[in-house]
Amino acid sequence: MTPTEAPLTALLLAHAPPERHDALRALPAMESLLEAHLARGREEWPAVTLAPGDFVRHLARHLPTEGRLEDALQQLRGADLYLACACAAGEPQAxxxxxxxxxxxxxxxxxxxxxxxxxxxxxxxxxxxxxxxxxxxxxxxxxxxxxxxxxxxxxxxxxxxxxxxxxxGRQQRLSEPPQALERMLSGDNPERNLLQAHSRQVVTESLQAALAELSERERALLRLHHVLGLTMDRIATMYGEPRSSVARHVVQARERLLKLTHRELATRLKLDGQELQSLLGLVRSQLDLSLHRLMDSPASS
Incomplete structure (x- = not known):
């Protein structure tokens, strides 16, 4: 930082494209302008915690590469940028x-x-x-x-x-070749002998059919927790709901998926009760990976 560069201005120059430095230094009252945008963000979203440096770095990354910088900075939606920057950082209140x-x-x-x-x-x-x-x-x-x-x-x-x-998107979200779940279920599991080629395909199809019967919210909760690995606290923050409520709904969605899968397996496979329960136990034990295979495709993102 040079003696003439105030803190926020120095941060802006440190992260702005080098070819824009001269134009930025030529702007009058740069520090006051940056302080004003930061103040708008804090005023609009007082519960959000965001370091000034993070805000200015975000702003610097999005400076226009051409045109009048003064106009762009004057017209900036400082409060909106403040919230977006805090969300990108994962700030819970934001x-x-x-x-x-x-x-x-x-x-x-x-x-x-x-x-x-x-x-x-x-x-x-x-x-x-x-x-x-x-x-x-x-x-x-x-x-x-x-x-x-x-x-x-x-x-x-x-x-x-x-x-x-x-x-x-909807079609591919629930679509995955049977071989994907077949590979998942053919690991070193003592029950794998239950799963001959036909049975593995039926398990895949049963899970797909069960997923299709879940509500959008149920699939969303299972995806967030079991596929993306988000904690209950993080999901609760995203939905603006109590943690206990979100946790209960995730468990209910998981159990409903297993119940629907059990029904599909019973319909599609001719197994006695003990064999069916053993097969379902394997599906239950591998549910996280099953969900990842069936739900985590580029089309579902």
Whole structure:
């Protein structure tokens, strides 16, 4: 930091593209402008904890590569950027506020979609925006503040709705070749002899059929906990619900999936009661991996 560079300005220059440094240094009252944006964020979202450095680094990454920087910085939606930055960092209060003030209001503007379809759109939006896909950075980190956060999220949600309504996403979400579950069930398990090739395929098909009967919310909860590995506390924060309620619903969804799988197996396989219970016990013991195989596909992200 040079003697003329105040703290926030120095941070901005440290993380801004080098080719924009001269233009940034030429702007009048840069420190005051950055302080004003930070103050708007804190005023709008007082419960959110976000370090000034994190906010400025986020802003620096999204500076326009061309055009007038002064106009871009003056028109910045500082409060929206503040919330998006905190959500990208996983700040619990920010996630709860995003759910309540942004995502739920966006849901009301998705047109005449059935409630189940809206729930599915919201679930996919939560994953893309707040969790990322296949280890990638959460998409909300891409928000630049040049426009409203609610409008930006509405565009994301509308695109997701289009994908789901096309049928491709919904079909592939519950689709996985029988060989995937067959490989999972053919490990060093003493009960594996129960699972001949035909039986393994029937188990796969039974799980797929059972998943299809679950509600969108049940599938979402199972995916968040069993596939993505989120804690009950994190899921509760995302949904803005008590931890005990979320934990109860996850357990209920898991047990319902097993019950439906049991019914499907009993219908499809000619096994006596003991063999069927043994087979179901194997499915239960491998449920986390089964869910990962059946639900964690690129189309479901």
């Amino acid at each position: 996630l709860e506020l995003f759910e309540r003030h942004i995502l739920q209001k966006v849901a009301a503007r998705l047109g005449q979609l059935p409630r189940s379809a809206v729930d599915e759109v919201l679930q996919v939006a939560r994953q893309r925006l707040l969790l990322g896909v296949a280890g990638s950075t959460p998409k909300i980190a891409e928000f630049s503040g040049r426009g409203s956060l609610s409008g930006w999220v509405r565009i994301v949600a509308s695109r997701i709705a289009g994908e789901l309504l096309s049928g491709d």
